Amino acid sequence: MTLWLAGFAVLLVKLVLVLAVVMAGAAYLVLVERKLLGRFQLRYGPNRVGPFGLLQPLADGAKMLLKEDLVPAGADKFLFFIIPAVLPMTTLLAFAVVPFGTELTIMGQKVPMVISDLDVGVLFVLALSSVGVYSLALGGWASNSKYSLLGAVRGVGQMISYELPLGLTLVPVVMMAKSMSLVDIVNAQASMPFIVYQPVAFILFFVSALAEIKRTPFDLAEAENELQAGYHMEYSGMRFALFFLGEYVNMIFLGALAAVFFMGGWSGPVLPPIVWMLIKTSIMPILLIWIRATLPRLRPDQLMRLCWVWLAPLALVNILATGAVMLLAG
Amino acid sequence: MDERNGFLKNMVQGTTGLMEPFWVTLKHLFRKPITEQYPEYKRELPPRARGRIVLTRSPDKEERCVACQLCSAACPVSCISMQSAVRQDGRRYAEWFRINFGRCIFCGLCEEACPTLAIQLTPDFEMSEDDPLKLIYEKHQLLVDHGGKDPDYDFYKHAGVAVGREPGTHDNEHPAANPKTNFP
Numbered sequence: 001m002t003l004w005l006a007g008f009a010v011l012l013v014k015l016v017l018v019l020a021v022v023m024a025g026a027a028y029l030v031l032v033e034r035k036l037l038g039r040f041q042l043r044y045g046p047n048r049v050g051p052f053g054l055l056q057p058l059a060d061g062a063k064m065l066l067k068e069d070l071v072p073a074g075a076d077k078f079l080f081f082i083i084p085a086v087l088p089m090t091t092l093l094a095f096a097v098v099p100f101g102t103e104l105t106i107m108g109q110k111v112p113m114v115i116s117d118l119d120v121g122v123l124f125v126l127a128l129s130s131v132g133v134y135s136l137a138l139g140g141w142a143s144n145s146k147y148s149l150l151g152a153v154r155g156v157g158q159m160i161s162y163e164l165p166l167g168l169t170l171v172p173v174v175m176m177a178k179s180m181s182l183v184d185i186v187n188a189q190a191s192m193p194f195i196v197y198q199p200v201a202f203i204l205f206f207v208s209a210l211a212e213i214k215r216t217p218f219d220l221a222e223a224e225n226e227l228q229a230g231y232h233m234e235y236s237g238m239r240f241a242l243f244f245l246g247e248y249v250n251m252i253f254l255g256a257l258a259a260v261f262f263m264g265g266w267s268g269p270v271l272p273p274i275v276w277m278l279i280k281t282s283i284m285p286i287l288l289i290w291i292r293a294t295l296p297r298l299r300p301d302q303l304m305r306l307c308w309v310w311l312a313p314l315a316l317v318n319i320l321a322t323g324a325v326m327l328l329a330g
Numbered sequence: 331m332d333e334r335n336g337f338l339k340n341m342v343q344g345t346t347g348l349m350e351p352f353w354v355t356l357k358h359l360f361r362k363p364i365t366e367q368y369p370e371y372k373r374e375l376p377p378r379a380r381g382r383i384v385l386t387r388s389p390d391k392e393e394r395c396v397a398c399q400l401c402s403a404a405c406p407v408s409c410i411s412m413q414s415a416v417r418q419d420g421r422r423y424a425e426w427f428r429i430n431f432g433r434c435i436f437c438g439l440c441e442e443a444c445p446t447l448a449i450q451l452t453p454d455f456e457m458s459e460d461d462p463l464k465l466i467y468e469k470h471q472l473l474v475d476h477g478g479k480d481p482d483y484d485f486y487k488h489a490g491v492a493v494g495r496e497p498g499t500h501d502n503e504h505p506a507a508n509p510k511t512n513f514p
């Protein structure tokens with residue numbers, strides 16, 4: 001009984017820790033993005049609130065809370081109210097299977113550094129990312145605005161298409177690790193990260209992930225020039241902030257996924273595992289920001305062509321090639 | 331063979347075209363930002379910068395404005411209003427003169443329209459307020475005691491009604507002709 005209670009307490013502590021770190025990370029990722037984008041464009045970025053603008057996320061939060069909460073006259077009230085929670089919820093849930101360190105031994109008990117080591121972790125992640133599509137589809141639909149709807153239509157087409165290459169690029173990883181658990185996948189990379197064996201899969205994963213979280217050059221769902229802000233255009237105040245939070249949590253999550261699937265997760269020399277995990281997780285968000293500062297947006301037809309003509313077939317070929325090599329090499 | 335070469339060439343061109351901008355942005359990351367940090371550093375604006383509007387005075391310290399309404403007519407957003415009045419000596423002036431800076435777009439058309447150089451835009455732009463009503467400037471807020479951009483210009487020395495002076499005594503004016511001397 002006491003053991004069970006202790007286990008429960010440990011689980012709660014892990015939950016709170018992960019939640020706090022991820023939320024704070026998302027808040028500061030916004031600041032990092034604005035700062036970096038500024039420097040890429042020869043500006044300073046926010047530097048007024050606190051030293052170096054470090055308190056900017058707090059100021060933004062206060063501002064968002066105090067903003068008027070507008071609801072369009074023709075909106076579907078119920079959907080409009082609950083949809084903003086979908087994206088942050090699904091992405092935060094997905095963090096449950098991301099391992100961030102080796103097992104710790106506390107008072108003779110082994111404590112795995114992951115909230116829940118699911119056997120089907122990869123499937124869980126992909127399923128949650130599919131649920132995330134609803135935030136955009138229904139968010140755009142519930143607003144009852146033509147720009148929102150256009151953004152939603154584009155976004156849904158894009159996200160559903162890119163889920164295919166995203167899932168397919170993970171198949172070789174699962175094949176090589178012989179497990180769908182994220183912990184096992186990291187353990188399988190103890191000697192050599194998969195990015196060395198699977199550079200093609202990594203690039204495909206990167207591009208699909210970029211499209212999956214709808215960031216430049218694939219941010220058609222919220223293309224400012226044509227659709228103002230696309231599917232979340234009618235949202236204001238804290239509801240908008242939730243969409244925003246979801247997007248940035250998603251960036252961190254994809255960084256963590258890239259780290260776990262291709263860069264060997266927490267393993268690395270000298271530094272403690274958790275630091276390695278943080279470093280590797282931050283690679284992808286920073287690359288995403290760099291890309292945003294550099295590339296212009298694609299056209300919808302180019303986007304779909306890239307997915308169906310290049311990424312999906314390449315991912316399939318990659319699976320076949322991996323299988324062939326594994327068969328030949330025994 | 332040709333086709334294959336074209337494809338390869340396209341691939342190489344596409345890839346370099348995709349990668350070059352990354353190099354450009356990366357270089358920019360390590361350059362010094364060109365931002366001017368505004369409240370700490372204030373750039374010296376050119377004298378003809380279009381900011382807060384003033385009503386200037388002629389060299390004899392009289393108000394230049396003769397309340398002719400030309401500025402008000404020229405203003406594209408109709409933010410100038412005034413009431414004209416006539417002094418004892420026949421000189422016109424504005425009884426009240428009002429500019430709504432909440433609407434003014436600082437286009438400078440009023441300045442161009444003014445025949446007496448009374449209304450002028452100045453480089454000062456720091457006039458934000460927390461209440462839009464405070465942006466409506468009355469005559470005493472607009473009137474300054476200098477001549478602005480052309481301090482020596484005096485409208486009444488060149489044209490206008492005779493203000494306490496004989497005809498022919500204005501600047502650049504010929505002496506008044508005596509009609510009786512130029513009979514044929």
Ligand code: SF4
Binds near residue numbers: 395397400412444447
């Ligand atoms: S400011 Fe100039 S244009 Fe306007 S009423 Fe006075 S004299 Fe006329």
Ligand code: SF4
Binds near residue numbers: 401433435438
């Ligand atoms: S600057 Fe333009 S908008 Fe402003 S008062 Fe003069 S004419 Fe009107």
